[in-house]
């Protein structure tokens with residue numbers, strides 16, 4: 001069993017993030033009405049055959065004081081920390097760094113060094129290019145680098161209005177706990193050379209990314225569009241009890257792409273393979289051919305997955 005801790009000040013968005021990860025679609029209303037978390041809310045899930053306990057540490061002052069008064073009881077034994085910062089709340093930057101300081105101080109005393117994913121959250125799509133926001137978060141990142149001698153620190157920008165940003169941050173964190181997981185992305189990069197693919201990704205049934213390859217220069221809005229398409233495909237697969245779903249779509253600029261989502265089963269675990277290629281309008285048969293060829297890469301994929309599953 002592994003423990004994940006979500007920490008940060010009150011109102012940072014921890015519970016919203018967990019809700020978004022759990023639901024992936026249709027969570028917006030629930031998140032707007034969110035109440036502050038009391039003490040620590042726990043839930044469990046399985047990933048790659050391992051049991052995880054997710055701990056959502058309510059961030060209101062009285063709870064923070066309680067954790068820090070008895071840190072061994074509350075903060076020890078966590079395998080991975082997601083520290084959530086409300087990136088829009090400049091007035092509380094100092095406060096949130098102070099809290100993180102105290103948490104890390106305790107961990108150091110205990111000689112525990114879990115990897116840290118620091119989420120600059122509420123980095124909403126309509127403001128994510130804002131100069132002040134970017135400058136201010138950069139300053140914090142620089143300040144936080146002082147911890148990197150002791151801890152492995154990873155930064156992410158997330159928003160519940162960009163579900164992909166949340167799933168990416170969460171999955172990247174999990175991947176730190178599975179040594180061989182990066183082999184999947186490496187394999188996909190290899191495969192993509194042969195097939196001129198736009199994207200190859202493998203997700204578990206809850207949408208956590210096991211491995212992923214994107215063509216370099218693929219634009220963010222194109223990624224987001226493909227990911228939405230993927231979510232729709234997964235919904236269809238579930239509701240219609242299918243194992244394969246093929247689709248064809250175009251970007252805003254009119255260029256077309258084709259893709260497939262295929263369910264792969266390993267024992268009682270289910271995975272979803274997403275494979276996307278550019279459409280060759282002149283020669284649609286060629287597109288179909290490429291999509292068929294991904295089949296031949298499956299044994300290698302299966303081999304790696306068996307190594308990762310513990």
Ligand SMILES: Nc1nc2c(ncn2[C@@H]2O[C@H](COP(=O)(O)OP(=O)(O)OP(=O)(O)O)[C@@H](O)[C@H]2O)c(=O)[nH]1
Pocket residue numbers: 008009010011012013014015016017031032033034035036037038057058059060121122123124158159160161
């Ligand atoms: N703009 C924006 N608002 C968000 C985002 N995520 C969460 N919120 C809002 O932030 C508020 C607080 O979210 P919570 O998830 O309850 O915060 P929390 O960190 O769990 O707070 P505590 O439980 O008190 O520690 C809610 O009103 C959410 O709607 C986001 O990505 N962007």
Ligand SMILES: [Mg+2]
Pocket residue numbers: 014015016035036037056058059
């Ligand atoms: Mg909460």
